[in-house]
Amino acid sequence: MVDRTRYEPCLIAFWLLGSVVIVITILALLSIAVPELSDMSHLALVATESGVIEAILLTMVAALVAVLFLVTFCTPLAYVLARSNSRWKWIVENLVDIPLVLPHTVAGLMVYLLFMSRGPIGAPLRSVGIVFEDAFLGIVVAMIFVSSPYYINAVREGFEKVPVHLENVARTLGATRFHAFRSITLPLSTRHLLSGIFLAWGRAVGEFAAVVMIAYFPMVVSTLIYQRFTTGGLAESRSVAFIMILICIGVFIVFRWITRAAGRHDHDRA
Amino acid sequence: MTMIELEQVSLALGEFSLCNVNLRIRKGEFLVLLGPSGAGKTVLLEVIAGLQAADSGKVTINQRDVSGVQPEYRGTALVYQDYSLFPHMTAAENIAYGLKIQGRPSQEITKRVDVLLTDFGISSLKNRYPGSMSGGEQQRVAIARALATDPSVLLLDEPFASLDPRSRDECIRVMQDLKETRSVTIVQVSHSGDDAYALADRIVVLINGRIAQTGNPDEVFCQPASPEIAQFTGMENIIPGIVTSDGSGRSRINIGSVAIPFPGTYQDGAGITIGIPARNMQILPEQPVSDDQGMTCIPCHVRRVTWGKDTATLKLEGQIPLTAVMRRTGYDRHIPRQGMHVYAVFKDTDVRILSGA
Numbered sequence A: 001m002v003d004r005t006r007y008e009p010c011l012i013a014f015w016l017l018g019s020v021v022i023v024i025t026i027l028a029l030l031s032i033a034v035p036e037l038s039d040m041s042h043l044a045l046v047a048t049e050s051g052v053i054e055a056i057l058l059t060m061v062a063a064l065v066a067v068l069f070l071v072t073f074c075t076p077l078a079y080v081l082a083r084s085n086s087r088w089k090w091i092v093e094n095l096v097d098i099p100l101v102l103p104h105t106v107a108g109l110m111v112y113l114l115f116m117s118r119g120p121i122g123a124p125l126r127s128v129g130i131v132f133e134d135a136f137l138g139i140v141v142a143m144i145f146v147s148s149p150y151y152i153n154a155v156r157e158g159f160e161k162v163p164v165h166l167e168n169v170a171r172t173l174g175a176t177r178f179h180a181f182r183s184i185t186l187p188l189s190t191r192h193l194l195s196g197i198f199l200a201w202g203r204a205v206g207e208f209a210a211v212v213m214i215a216y217f218p219m220v221v222s223t224l225i226y227q228r229f230t231t232g233g234l235a236e237s238r239s240v241a242f243i244m245i246l247i248c249i250g251v252f253i254v255f256r257w258i259t260r261a262a263g264r265h266d267h268d269r270a
Numbered sequence B: 001m002t003m004i005e006l007e008q009v010s011l012a013l014g015e016f017s018l019c020n021v022n023l024r025i026r027k028g029e030f031l032v033l034l035g036p037s038g039a040g041k042t043v044l045l046e047v048i049a050g051l052q053a054a055d056s057g058k059v060t061i062n063q064r065d066v067s068g069v070q071p072e073y074r075g076t077a078l079v080y081q082d083y084s085l086f087p088h089m090t091a092a093e094n095i096a097y098g099l100k101i102q103g104r105p106s107q108e109i110t111k112r113v114d115v116l117l118t119d120f121g122i123s124s125l126k127n128r129y130p131g132s133m134s135g136g137e138q139q140r141v142a143i144a145r146a147l148a149t150d151p152s153v154l155l156l157d158e159p160f161a162s163l164d165p166r167s168r169d170e171c172i173r174v175m176q177d178l179k180e181t182r183s184v185t186i187v188q189v190s191h192s193g194d195d196a197y198a199l200a201d202r203i204v205v206l207i208n209g210r211i212a213q214t215g216n217p218d219e220v221f222c223q224p225a226s227p228e229i230a231q232f233t234g235m236e237n238i239i240p241g242i243v244t245s246d247g248s249g250r251s252r253i254n255i256g257s258v259a260i261p262f263p264g265t266y267q268d269g270a271g272i273t274i275g276i277p278a279r280n281m282q283i284l285p286e287q288p289v290s291d292d293q294g295m296t297c298i299p300c301h302v303r304r305v306t307w308g309k310d311t312a313t314l315k316l317e318g319q320i321p322l323t324a325v326m327r328r329t330g331y332d333r334h335i336p337r338q339g340m341h342v343y344a345v346f347k348d349t350d351v352r353i354l355s356g357a
Helices: A009-037 A040-047 A050-083 A089-101 A104-115 A122-127 A136-161 A164-172 A177-188 A190-206 A209-214 A221-231 A234-262 B041-049 B091-101 B106-119 B135-147 B165-181 B193-199 B217-222 B227-232
Strands: B002-013 B016-026 B030-034 B056-061 B076-079 B153-157 B185-190 B202-207 B210-215 B238-245 B251-255 B258-262 B271-275 B282-284 B295-307 B311-318 B322-327 B341-347 B352-355
Touching: A009 A040, A009 A234, A040 A050, A040 A234, A050 A089, A050 A136, A050 A190, A050 A221, A050 A234, A089 A136, A104 A136, A104 A209, A136 A190, A136 A209, A164 A177, A164 B041, A164 B076, A177 A190, A190 A234, A209 A221, A221 A234, B002 B041, B002 B185, B016 B041, B016 B185, B016 B210, B030 B041, B030 B193, B041 B056, B041 B076, B041 B153, B041 B185, B076 B135, B091 B106, B091 B135, B106 B135, B135 B153, B135 B165, B165 B185, B165 B193, B185 B193, B193 B217, B202 B217, B202 B227, B210 B217, B210 B227, B227 B238, B227 B271, B227 B352, B258 B295, B282 B322, B311 B341
Parallel strands: B030 B185, B030 B202, B076 B153, B153 B185
Antiparallel strands: B002 B016, B002 B056, B202 B210, B238 B251, B238 B271, B251 B258, B271 B352, B282 B341, B295 B311, B295 B341, B311 B322
16 A cells, blocks of 8 residues: 555655754764764774773763662652642652753752852761762762753653552552552553663763863863863864764663663553 | 441542442442442542542441551452553463462462462463453453452452453353352442342442442332432433322322322422333323223323334323333334324333432
8 A cells, every 4th residue: 555644745844844953963973973984093092092981981980870879869759759649749840840941050050059068068078078079979969960850750751651550459469559669660661761761861971061060070071072172173072072972872772772672561552 | 247337438539529428338248339420439449448548437347447557458459440450460470469469489379370260261361461362351360360369358440341242241250150159248330230230239329429329229220219310220201290199098290281190198299200210111002091090191202213222212202201112022013103193101100209208
C-alpha cells in the first residue's frame, strides 16, 4: 500500500519548518567535525594531553556523583510528589522548577553564596575540612543544583504513570508501602528513571556558568574549552569540543540501548 | 459469625462519599454491592481493605478493630475492575507475589502457584506476561493471585464489567465454584442484576454513599424500597400519584384520569409512587371482558417497538405513558407494531409501592 501521509502538503510544510533546526544541528556538528577529522594528528595530540584527559575525567566523575546524589535524594521526592494529593504540593513543584527558569549565572551565584568558604553552608563544613570553593565538591553541588529539575520531573512523571491500583493490590497482598514501591513502582518506571538520569547527567556535564562561579579550578571540560577559546583561539578549543562531542554521542547511544532493553515492561508501553 | 462490620463509617473523598454506613457481613457470605456509578462502591471496598481511611466510624474484621491497621495487615485481598496485574511479572510471578512477601519457602510457593493455576484452568498462562492475555485470562490470574495468601476476605470491584459475554459466563462459573469450595467471605461490587442473581447471598444497594436497601436478590429486584432503587434495578413504569380510599379496604392511586387499584389500605390523599414491572404488563389487542376488581386496563397506542433477541420492548402512549416487555416466540404475530391501538392490562398484585406508604 502506498503511504499517502508522505505526500500530504501539511506534513511536508511541517517537515520543512522543522528541518531548520535539524539543518543547523547538522551544520554545527560538521563545522567542528570536518576540520578536526582533516587534521587527525593535531586531534590525537590534544586528546592525549594530560590537562584535557584530567578535565574530561573530572567532568565525568563529578557528573556521576551529582547523578548518584539525585538518585538517592530526589527519587523519594519524585515519588511523594507523584502520589501526594496535598494542597501545598504546587509550592514544592515550583521550588523544584526554579533552577530551570533561572539564568545559570544566577544559579551559580546562589550556589556560590551558600557554599563559599564564608557561606552559611560552606563555612561550617569548611571547619570540618569539607571545602567547596575551587574544589571537586563545589563542581558537584553546582551540577546538582542545575540538573535536579530534569531528574525530578522525569522520574515523577514515570511514577505518576504507574497506576495507584497496582500499589494498592500489592499492599493488600501483604507488601508494605516501601516494598510496593520497590517491587512494583520502581521497576515499572525504569525508562523514566533512566531518562531522568541521562537528562540530568547531560545537564551536569554541560554546565559551565554555575560551575565556573564556585570552581574555576579544577577545570571541567566546559571551563577548559572556554579558557582555550579565550586564550589559545578557535583551533585549540575546537579539538577539545570535538572529543567531548564523540564521548557524549557514545554515551547517548549506549543509554538509548539500555533504556530500550530495560523499559520493556514500563506501564505506558504495555 | 460476623466477618466484617462497618459502624457509622463516613468518608468524604471529592466526588465520592460514604455517609454513616452500617453493615455486617457474615463469615462465608457472598455479598454484592449494587449501585449506580459514583455511589461510593469502590470507596467502600477500599475502606474495608484499608486503602482509604474513614473520616469517622469503625471497621471490624474478624472481631478485630482494624480502623488504624495498614492494608498489608488486614487479611483482605482486592481485585480491581482492570485486574491490575503487575505487567512486569508472569502469571506465576503475579500469583507468587503475596507468598514471597510472607517469606514462604520457594518449594511451597511453586507448589501453591501450580495448584492455583490448575484450579483456575490457567496452567498454560504460567510463563506469560499480562500484556499477552485476554481480559478473562487476566481476571482469573488476578483472582488466583488474590486467593494465594488465603485471605479471609476477598473484595472484587466489578470483576465482570469489561469482559465479553463468554468470558463473563466463564468467570461467573469460577466465582460460583469459589463460593462452594472455599470459606472466604466475598464482597463484590457490581452494577448488573444478572451477576447479583447468579452469585449473591445478599445484596446491598448503595446510592449516594448511603445504604438504600439490603436484602436477597428477589427482595431488591422485586420489591425495591424507593423509586431511585427501582430506577437503578431496571423497574419500568415508575409513576407518582394520589391515593383515594373508598373505605372498602381497597385503595386506588389516581394518576390523571386513571385510577389504579392496589392491595392494602393507605391514607386518603397521600402522595405515593408506584412501579409496575414491564414484564408483568399484558398487551391485548382487544379490551378483555372481566369483572376482576383488581384488574386495570388502559387503552393506548404503540409509539415505538424496540426489538431484542428474546424480547420486544413497547413504548405505549395513553392516559399515562407505559412500557411493556413481550417475550418473542419466533413468530411474533402477537407483538403489536408501531401505531396500533392496544390495551395494557395488569393486576393489582403487580403494582409495587415504592414510596409514600
